[in-house]
Amino acid sequence: MSAAAEADGTVSVSRDVAAPADRVWAMVADLTRMGEWSPETTGGSWRRGATGPAVGAHFRGWNTNGHHRWFTSTVVTRCEAGSCFEFAVSAGGLPIARWTYDFEPTGAGCRVTETFTDTRGRIARTLGGPVSGVSDRPTHNRRGMEQTLANLAAAAEEG
Numbered sequence: 815m816s817a818a819a820e821a822d823g824t825v826s827v828s829r830d831v832a833a834p835a836d837r838v839w840a841m842v843a844d845l846t847r848m849g850e851w852s853p854e855t856t857g858g859s860w861r862r863g864a865t866g867p868a869v870g871a872h873f874r875g876w877n878t879n880g881h882h883r884w885f886t887s888t889v890v891t892r893c894e895a896g897s898c899f900e901f902a903v904s905a906g907g908l909p910i911a912r913w914t915y916d917f918e919p920t921g922a923g924c925r926v927t928e929t930f931t932d933t934r935g936r937i938a939r940t941l942g943g944p945v946s947g948v949s950d951r952p953t954h955n956r957r958g959m960e961q962t963l964a965n966l967a968a969a970a971e972e973g
Contacts, residue, residue, distance in 0.1 A: 823952045828925055829963040835917040835924035836896040841970060842915045842926075843867035843899045845875065845888070851965030853958050854879055858888075869893050873901070882946050886910060902933070909933040910915035910942075923971075928963060930955045952958035 815878050841847060845866065857874045864871035875890040884905065892900035892910070900910040900914040912931040917924050932951060934942060948954045 824929065824951050825956045825961060826927055826929040826957065827956060827959040828965055829960075830920060830923065830925050831963075831967040831970050832923040833967075834896075835919050837927055837968045838897045838914075838924055838966065839899060839917050841966060843893065843895075845873045845901075848875070851969060852962045856890070858885075861887075865891050867899065869952040875903070879946050879948060884945050905938070905945075906941075908935065910938055910939040926963060926966065928959045930959065 828849070845858060846860070848855045848925070854877050856878050858875035860866065860871065861874050862872040864873065867891055868888055869892065871890045871893075873884045875888055877884050877886065886903045886905045887904050888901045890899075890901045892898050892914070896917060898914065898916050900912065902912050903910045908921045911933055912929075914927075914929040914931070916929070918927070942948070942951065972973055
């Protein structure tokens with residue numbers, strides 16, 4: 815597992831998974847399942863007529879951190895089966911983040927790289943801590959991303 819952080823709050827974590835990229839991509843792109851591996855996202859549902867991953871598909875995500883609970887609105891921005899899945903997140907109409915999952919085939923399966931890009935402006939940064947209970951979002955997300963990818967790998971490798 816490897817992790818990197820940029821000065822702008824962007825965080826990337828990679829993990830090798832002993833499963834084909836197509837299988838792991840399908841698991842990630844089904845946002846309704848994200849709560850199975852994420853320590854913060856508990857689930858959600860496709861919205862506005864969307865029934866699955868496609869560019870422009872909308873999703874409502876539910877999140878929790880201790881006693882803090884909130885929901886986000888998500889729109890899929892990239893959807894390339896087996897290669898890349900990306901979505902933009904907003905809350906209360908304010909941009910929050912862009913999440914990108916890149917999949918690279920390896921000899922033993924694939925390498926998954928999860929990237930969090932902070933897109934919050936001043937208002938969202940100010941409100942984010944009290945709403946989510948997280949004051950240092952990049953550090954918190956790095957830990958969560960490592961756990962997410964470990965849980966995803968375990969599920970994908972089971973078959």
